[in-house]
Amino acid sequence: MKKRSLFAIVPACLLGLAITACGGNETAVSIEKAETKPAEPKKEPFTLTIFTEGVKPEEFDARFRGRLEKKFPHITFQYQMSGTGATINDLVAQKKIPDIMRIDVPGMKAKYLDLGLAYGLDSLVKTSKYDLKRFEPVFIQEMVNAGRTGELYGLPVPPYFPLVLYYNKTLFDQFGVPYPKDGMSWDDIYELAKKMTRTEGGVVYRGFSASVTAMLRDNPYSLPILDPASDQLADPEKWRTLFQNLKRFYDIPNNTMEKNANEEINAFGKGKVAMMGNQHNIYLTIPPEIDWDIVSYPMLEGAPKLMGQRGPAYWAITQQSEHKEEAFQVISEMLADEVQLADSKNGIPTTLVDPEIKKALGQTHPLYSQKNMKTVHTYPPTAPTPKRKAELTDVLGRTQEAIIFEAFQKLTNNEADLNTALRQADERLKQEIALEKSKGK
Template identity: 65%
Template sequence: MVFSKKWKQAACVPLAMAVLAGCGADPKGTGDPGGAPGAGSGDKPPEPFTMTIYAAGVKPEEFDSRFRGTLEKKFPHITFDYQTSDKGNSITEKVARGEVPDIIRTDTPTMKSGYLDLQLGYDLRELVAKHKYDLNRFVPAFIQDNINTGQTGGLYGLPVPPYFPSVLYYNKDLFDKFGVPYPRDGMSWDEVYDLAVKMSRTDGGKVYRGFSSSLIALLRDNPYSLPILDPEKDGLADQTKWKSIFDNFKRFHQIPNNAVESTFALENAVFTKGQSAMYLGQHSIYFVVPPEVNWDIVSVPALTGAPKLMGQRTPAYWSITQQSKHKDEAFQVIMEMLSDEVQMQDSRNGIPTTLVNKEIREALGKSHPIYSKKNMKALTLYEPTDPTPKRGKDKANVSGSLQESIIWQSFVKTAQGQADVNTVLREADERLKQELEKEKNK
C-alpha cells in the first residue's frame, strides 16, 4: 500500500493524539518496559487473579483461537474469563447485576450506549504514556475515530481487527459464460455500470443480475466520509452529496432484470446464490461464499467527484472499564492482543490488520485456504476513508442503526421507482428531524 502525504503527516496527529504518544516510541507496540508483564517491582512473583474479557457477538471459539494461547503463555498468573452476549448477558444486563468486566470490546456505533452511558468509560491516555505505547502503529483514521466518538478528547479504546473494507466481488464463471472480461482493480463506477449492463441477462430461463450490493456498505461506508445525520444542524447531512451517491447507484437498478431486493438479506443473498455477476460488499471472514460460486475480488470502484478512498466499517476497540481493579494489567493484555505477532497471524488468516505495517498488510490471507488464491491486494489499493464526522455532544442524536434504516429505506424507495431522488432525500431529512424531536422531548 502506498501511504499518502496525509498519512505521513498523521504520524504525530494533533489534538488529543499529541499527548497520547511520542513519535518513535515502542515500534512493535509491546509496551514492555523491561520486566515480565505484570511482574511488578522486586522479585516477588505476581499474585494470581482472574481477568474478565467481554465481547458481544464474538464466539468463545474465535477468542480462543486468536488470543487465549498467547495470553496464557505471556501471563501465566492470570486466569482469563471470556464472556459474550449470550441470553441474559448483554452488557446492560451485566452492569445492572454489578458484573463489570475488566476489558470490553466496544465499537463506534454502540460506544455511547454500550460503554460511556453505562459509566464504564476509562481514558487510556495515562496508560499509553506510562508504557510509552506507540499509537502511530495504527491506521490514523481508526485512532481518530475513537477520539471523535468519545467527544472528550480522551482515548477509549485501541483498534482490534478485523475492520471491514469495501470490495467488489465478481462471479468468474458468469463472466466466462457470457465472454465478458473480468473487472479489474482501479475501475470507476461508470466502467462497472457498463459491465453491469452487459452482464444483466436472461439465459436458459434464468435471470442473472449484473450488479447487487450490501446496501449499508454502499451507503454508510461511502468515500466522502459523509454522515447520515448532519453533525451541526438537525436533519440529513449534505443533500447534494447524498444525491450524487443515490444517482450513481440508482441507475444500476434501472437496468432490466436488475431490480433491487426489498430486504438486506435478499439483496445480499443474490451473489451467494450465483445469480449476480458483481456484488459490492465488504471483505469479512464472516461472509461465506459457497464453494460452488467461483469468485474473486477487485478494489472498490472510484466514484466520480469523490476522493479515491476505500469505504470501510471501522474496527472494534479493546477498552478498559473504569471499575476494573487491574487496569495496568488489562492494558498489557490489550497490547499483547494487538502485537505485531498476533496481528501477523490474523492477517495471514485473512483478517485485515488495524496497523500500518506494510509487511503485515501484504500477508493478508497468505495462510488461508481460500483467500490465498484471491486478489487480496484489492484491499490495499486505496487508503481507508477519514472518520465520519460525529454529532456534537450537546446536540440531540439518533441511533446509528435507525439512521442506517432511514437512508436504506429511502434508497430502496427511489431504486424501485416509487419516488425520485430529491423527494426521498427530503423525506429522509424530515424523518430524521422527527426522530430528533422525539429525543429532545424525552
C-alpha cells in the same frame, strides 16, 4: 564452530571448594554475583473478564487465549459473549461489569458511554509509552471523535471491513466478458453490469447486487448521515450523488433489488449475479461452488480516491475495573505485531500501518490465498466520518443506517422520487432526535 558455555570448559574444582587455588576468591565471588538474579515478586492471581458481542469464544481462543495465558499465567481469563440475560445492560444491572470490552463506534454511545463505563486510555498510553503510531491514523482518530470528549477510549482490533467488488468468474467466462480489473470507475462497472444482466434459457442473470447499507454508509466522501453540527440530514447534495450513482444499477432491466437488505446481499451466493459491491468480511459466507474473486472498489468521479471502509472494533477498559493497568497490558498483547501478522495471514485485515503485515493478507488461508487480496490495500482508507458536536443530541448509528437504507429502497422501488426520499430521511432523523431528547427529560 558452535561456542561452548564458559562454565562447561572450566574444571569443576574452579567452581567448588578449591577456588582459591584457581585464581583467587575475588574472581569467584564476582562470578557468583553475576549468576544471582533477584527473584521476581510473586504476582497475585486474579480473574480478568472480557466481554464482547458477536465474536464467538472459539475465535477468541484461537486468536488470543493461548498467547495471553502464557504471557500472564497469574491471570484467569473469563471470556463472556453477550446473550439472553447477559447483555451489557444486564451485567451493569447485576453489578458484574467486565474489565475489558470489545466496543464498536455505532453501538458505543448506548452500550458504553451512556452506561457510565467509559475510561480514557490516554494516561495508560503515556505511562507505558505505548506507540499509537503503529495504527492506521484514521482508526485512532475515529475513536477519539466518537467519544466526543477528546479522550481515546479504545485501541483498534482487527478486523476492519474494507469495501471491494466481488465478481463471479464462472458467469463472466460463460458470457465471454472480460473480468473486472483493479482501478475501475463506477462508470466502468455500470457498463459491465449492463452487459452481464440478461435472460438466458429462461434464467435471469443480474449484473450487479450490493450491500446497500455498507456502500452508502462507507462512502468515499466520509459523509455522515446525521449532520455533525445541526439537526438534519448531512449535505443532501452529496447524498443525491450517492443515491443516483447506485440507483442506476437497479434501473437496468431485470436487475431489480431484492425485497430487503439481507436478501440483496445473499443474492450473489445463489450464482446468478455477476458482481457485488460489499465488504471484505471474514464473516461473509459465499457458497464453495461459487468461483469468485475481488477487485478494488470502484472510484466515483469527483470523489476522493479512497477505499470506503467500516472501521474496526476497539478493545476498551471499563471505569469500574480494578485491574486497569493489567487490562491495558492484556490489550497490548492482543494487538502485538505477531498476533496481527497471524491474523493477516488468515485474511483478517490489520489495523496497523506495517506494510509487511498488510502484504501478508490471506497468505496461509486455504481460500483467501487463492484470491486477489492485495486489492484490499489499493487505496488508502477513508477518513473518519465526522461525529456530532458534543453539545448536540445524537442518534444511534444503526438507527441512522436504517433510515438511509429505507430512503434508498423507496427510491429504488419507485415509491418516492429522489427529493422526496431525501426529505423523508431528513424528517425521520429529526423524529429520532426528538425522541432522544425526550428520554433525557
